[in-house]
Amino acid sequence: MSDTEKMWREACSFLDMYYRENNLSKKEHALRLREIRHEITVSGYYEHTFEELSYGANKVMIYRKYMIISVYSVAKLTINIPSDRK
Structure with missing residues (x-):
């Protein structure tokens, strides 16, 4: 593939x-x-769109929390979009 x-x-x-x-x-x-x-x-x-990124960061990672060192760090994740992308 x-x-x-x-x-x-x-x-x-x-x-x-x-x-x-x-x-x-x-x-x-x-x-x-x-x-x-x-x-x-x-x-x-x-x-990805901003909404897709936000979903992926906040949902998919939490579903797979066994692979993440700290779920707390995911909950604190912030997505910054460059001003030319808004």
């Missing part, structure tokens, strides 16, 4: 969880998956 195919599969898995747990529309989910597929195809990577 190529790196981009692995990235695509991991992105799909993450977004499936994100959209399901946040009760977001299937139409938005499908649109976002198409955007990500295009980004990966064109550039070899994709960028």
